[in-house]
Amino acid sequence: QVQLVESGGGVVQPGRSLRLSCAASGFSFSSYGLHWIRQPPGRGLEWVAVIWPDGSQKHYADSVKGRFSISRDNSKNTVDLQMNSLGAEDTAIYYCAKDNHNILTGYFGTDYWGKGTLVAVSS
Amino acid sequence: DMQMTQSPSSLSASIGDRVTITCRASRDISTYLNWYQQKPGRVPQLLIYGASRLESGVPPRFSATGSGTDFTLIISSLHPEDFATYYCQESYSPPFTFGPGTKVAIK
Numbered sequence: 001q002v003q004l005v006e007s008g009g010g011v012v013q014p015g016r017s018l019r020l021s022c023a024a025s026g027f028s029f030s031s032y033g034l035h036w037i038r039q040p041p042g043r044g045l046e047w048v049a050v051i052w053p054d055g056s057q058k059h060y061a062d063s064v065k066g067r068f069s070i071s072r073d074n075s076k077n078t079v080d081l082q083m084n085s086l087g088a089e090d091t092a093i094y095y096c097a098k099d100n101h102n103i104l105t106g107y108f109g110t111d112y113w114g115k116g117t118l119v120a121v122s123s
Numbered sequence: 124d125m126q127m128t129q130s131p132s133s134l135s136a137s138i139g140d141r142v143t144i145t146c147r148a149s150r151d152i153s154t155y156l157n158w159y160q161q162k163p164g165r166v167p168q169l170l171i172y173g174a175s176r177l178e179s180g181v182p183p184r185f186s187a188t189g190s191g192t193d194f195t196l197i198i199s200s201l202h203p204e205d206f207a208t209y210y211c212q213e214s215y216s217p218p219f220t221f222g223p224g225t226k227v228a229i230k
Binding site: 037100107109110 | 154155157159167208212224
């Protein structure tokens with residue numbers, strides 16, 4: 001079955017960096033886009049970033065553009081999120097999610113999510 | 124940037140009620156719209172993609188319509204397990220913005 005397991009969260013001081021990782025299994029990893037989505041405690045969902053199946057395209061939310069970087073290793077079935085210049089507004093549970101992009105229709109949704117990893121930015 | 128709005132932000136309903144949630148995009152997204160359900164303490168679950176296509180395993184009491192800028196999620200008869208927060212998300216082009224959510228609570 002599909003599994004996505006995030007790691008790397010924790011408490012970090014403002015202005016510092018953190019790298020999250022997501023290990024995937026149970027599907028053809030190199031065939032699907034992977035997303036990072038975050039959720040501040042008690043609040044709504046915020047889409048963060050996506051990387052295309054072959055890594056050829058990466059896109060970011062405006063709130064993280066220039067500070068965060070998404071990457072993937074299709075040989076290891078992992079996707080990472082490098083987060084720099086962290087601020088209190090980045091405090092959230094970070095989810096890794098697989099999309100179900102259909103080449104014929106162009107539609108996609110994120111059909112499998114990990115359980116998330118908590119990032120807390122605090123001095 | 125794309126803005127997604129949802130209404131209402133919350134509602135109270137009884138078991139068996141028909142519930143309607145709307146989502147509006149700030150510009151035309153054709154039918155590139157997803158709906159998710161999130162129960163407290165749980166991970167979001169994809170319900171609908173492509174504005175009206177039911178994700179595998181989702182009960183048929185869930186349906187959705189819409190295109191362009193206006194979209195609707197309908198729960199035909201509310202079950203106890205449907206009390207949750209519902210989010211729309213545009214999938215037309217990145218960034219794939221979520222709506223603020225609609226919380227469905229027990230009356």
